[in-house]
Amino acid sequence: xxxxxxxxxxxxxxxxxxxxxxxxxxxxxxxxxxxxxxxxxxxxxxxxxxxxxxxxxxxxxxxxxxxxxxxxxxxxxxxxxxxxxxxx
Amino acid sequence: xxxxxxxxxxxxxxxxxxxxxxxxxxxxxxxxxxxxxxxxxxxxxxxxxxxxxxxxxxxxxxxxxxxxxxxxxxxxxxxxxxxxxxxxxxxxxxxxxxxxxxxxxxxxxxxxxxxxxxxxxxxxxxxxxxxxxxxxxxxxxxxxxxxxxxxxxxxxxxxxxxxxxxxxxxxxxxxxxxxxxxxxxxxxxxxxxxxxxxxxxxxxxxxxxxxxxxxxxxxxxxxxxxxxxxxxxxxxxxxxxxxxxxxxxxxxxxxxxxxxxxxxxxxx
Ligand SMILES: Nc1ncnc2c1ncn2[C@@H]1O[C@H](COP(=O)(O)OP(=O)(O)OP(=O)(O)O)[C@@H](O)[C@H]1O
Ligand SMILES: [Mg+2]
Numbered sequence: 001x002x003x004x005x006x007x008x009x010x011x012x013x014x015x016x017x018x019x020x021x022x023x024x025x026x027x028x029x030x031x032x033x034x035x036x037x038x039x040x041x042x043x044x045x046x047x048x049x050x051x052x053x054x055x056x057x058x059x060x061x062x063x064x065x066x067x068x069x070x071x072x073x074x075x076x077x078x079x080x081x082x083x084x085x086x087x088x
Numbered sequence: 089x090x091x092x093x094x095x096x097x098x099x100x101x102x103x104x105x106x107x108x109x110x111x112x113x114x115x116x117x118x119x120x121x122x123x124x125x126x127x128x129x130x131x132x133x134x135x136x137x138x139x140x141x142x143x144x145x146x147x148x149x150x151x152x153x154x155x156x157x158x159x160x161x162x163x164x165x166x167x168x169x170x171x172x173x174x175x176x177x178x179x180x181x182x183x184x185x186x187x188x189x190x191x192x193x194x195x196x197x198x199x200x201x202x203x204x205x206x207x208x209x210x211x212x213x214x215x216x217x218x219x220x221x222x223x224x225x226x227x228x229x230x231x232x233x234x235x236x237x238x239x240x241x242x243x244x245x246x247x248x249x250x251x252x253x254x255x256x257x258x259x260x261x262x263x264x265x266x267x268x269x270x271x272x273x274x275x276x277x278x279x280x281x282x283x284x285x286x287x288x289x290x291x292x293x294x295x296x297x298x299x300x301x302x303x304x305x306x307x308x309x310x311x312x313x314x315x316x317x318x319x320x321x322x323x324x325x326x327x328x329x330x331x332x333x334x335x336x337x338x339x340x341x342x343x344x345x346x347x348x349x350x351x352x353x354x355x356x
Contacts, residue, residue: 013277015279018233018234022281025238026237026238026289029242030241030245033245
């Protein structure tokens with residue numbers, strides 16, 4: 001095996017990369033479709049506005065996700081509050 | 089009872105119109121009365137591919153609006169018995185295609201034709217939704233390429249949620265995956281997704297593979313649906329698709345397992 005063949009053999013074929021990327025994105029998008037949770041980004045924005053009435057938080061301090069747990073779907077909401085002495 | 093088949097894809101330019109023309113012509117060649125409808129309002133092209141562009145007088149929207157009747161709008165093919173084309177309108181008002189209007193026209197066509205083939209516009213907007221709404225079956229035209237596969241998956245999502253069958257809870261629209269512009273040599277060398285790869289990702293039954301073929305361009309130049317020329321690779325592949333659609337068992341050419349016919353013949 002020549003020097004160049006060695007690298008070519010190790011480099012994934014582009015069709016393999018395409019398939020892996022498609023499997024991931026398609027599974028993700030199907031998940032959103034089937035659980036009817038495509039409103040999540042909007043919900044996140046609105047929650048952020050409500051929380052900010054009481055506590056000043058940054059955009060990235062609120063995390064929202066849907067996890068599938070068997071037949072059950074769990075909507076997980078995570079709000080990181082600022083450190084106590086940072087509060088006004 | 090007639091069967092309504094939508095030819096759809098999400099992504100543009102993958103071969104829907106080529107497929108609609110070839111498939112409808114193939115059905116008619118097999119003796120089934122067939123009409124093919126152009127749903128691409130504003131971008132009429134099926135007439136060109138079918139070679140009847142100079143015979144368009146009234147169109148789909150005219151019929152919906154009662155400006156002309158169905159018999160005036162339907163164009164009878166001069167080469168094949170029992171084949172008709174209903175051209176799209178060149179109007180820029182896409183909303184002219186109403187659900188009620190489409191339903192009425194399809195109901196009238198159902199009285200006369202065994203098969204109604206709907207050539208969908210690209211996208212996932214109004215026109216594409218209208219084209220798929222009343223479908224019994226769908227041919228999802230896909231190229232072995234990432235964006236086309238992803239868009240096909242979105243279309244599959246719409247077929248199972250936005251169509252009449254989905255909304256009324258009837259048996260779902262029957263889906264068929266059609267791979268077009270396939271290059272076995274590139275699949276072989278690992279630069280193109282294989283039919284198996286695409287079929288695994290989309291998880292719907294494969295009805296055929298159409299090779300990338302210079303004959304398709306030539307056929308469109310001449311306004312001859314490719315199925316009229318059974319000597320060509322693509323024409324033959326489309327005729328096979330028609331046969332499978334009609335329930336015949338035809339092995340998929342050019343492809344079995346990971347290797348194409350080419351590589352099996354020349355063994356590498
Ligand atoms: N199997 C094939 N081999 C080679 N060229 C092809 C093949 N199928 C389609 N084409 C070409 O691809 C182009 C697009 O085809 P076509 O118009 O059928 O696509 P479409 O999906 O209807 O496009 P649009 O989304 O704009 O309606 C045309 O130039 C056509 O000749
Ligand atoms: Mg088209």
